Amino acid sequence: MKSLLNCAAVLMLAACGGGSEAGNSSFGSFDQKNVGSAFSKDPAPDIQCSVVLYGDSIMRGEPLVQEGPQRRIQRARPSWNVELRAVAGQTGYEGAQLAMSDPRPTPAVVVLQWGVNDATHRIRDFSLMRALIDKVREEGSRPLLTGPSPTTNDIPSWLTVNTMLYAVAQDSGTPWANWGAEPLPTLDGIHPTQASSDKLVDKLIDVLDAECGAISRS
Numbered sequence: 340m341k342s343l344l345n346c347a348a349v350l351m352l353a354a355c356g357g358g359s360e361a362g363n364s365s366f367g368s369f370d371q372k373n374v375g376s377a378f379s380k381d382p383a384p385d386i387q388c389s390v391v392l393y394g395d396s397i398m399r400g401e402p403l404v405q406e407g408p409q410r411r412i413q414r415a416r417p418s419w420n421v422e423l424r425a426v427a428g429q430t431g432y433e434g435a436q437l438a439m440s441d442p443r444p445t446p447a448v449v450v451l452q453w454g455v456n457d458a459t460h461r462i463r464d465f466s467l468m469r470a471l472i473d474k475v476r477e478e479g480s481r482p483l484l485t486g487p488s489p490t491t492n493d494i495p496s497w498l499t500v501n502t503m504l505y506a507v508a509q510d511s512g513t514p515w516a517n518w519g520a521e522p523l524p525t526l527d528g529i530h531p532t533q534a535s536s537d538k539l540v541d542k543l544i545d546v547l548d549a550e551c552g553a554i555s556r557s
Contacts, residue, residue: 377545388419393424393452397536406533443478446554453468487519516545518543
């Protein structure tokens with residue numbers, strides 16, 4: 340809890356200091372040759388793994404950035420099968436309800452990225468996300484929570500949602516990618532720049548490596 344509060348303080352300072360890139364119409368610096376840490380280490384290049392990505396426009400990425408999370412993960416781990424099922428504007432409350440009846444490959448790592456829109460709409464009910472985590476496990480797959488990405492809009496609501504989702508991760512024993520650990524530049528106060536998206540995705544890949552490895556050993 341203390342670390343989450345410290346994170347909120349850092350985000351508030353970033354917001355006051357103009358840390359975001361609101362109004363920037365460019366995609367940021369995208370270069371196929373400019374690879375991050377996820378590309379420098381592939382712990383098991385031949386491993387087969389199914390990954391399903393749920394979330395909102397931040398998980399979709401494109402067309403706000405030139406290379407969204409799904410394409411970056413697939414490029415970094417070409418032997419994986421990465422499916423994008425994120426819906427722009429979706430909250431965790433809406434998305435989890437729809438995903439309950441969504442057919443998925445099994446076993447798979449099922450990534451739940453929702454949270455930013457829940458903060459915007461002040462939604463505090465994450466019971467359906469808890470239920471979805473249970474269902475994913477019943478299917479023989481492994482759920483993963485990213486936590487909401489950094490935003491400079493409505494910091495108190497963001498902190499509440501981040502804290503609540505972290506509690507869901509802790510209570511359910513679900514891996515937590517901790518996307519809100521540090522402030523990152525955004526296009527508009529909410530959506531990450533290309534460079535920020537890349538950093539978030541590379542953090543996710545680190546957790547995915549462990550989860551896909553666990554599936555391959557089971």
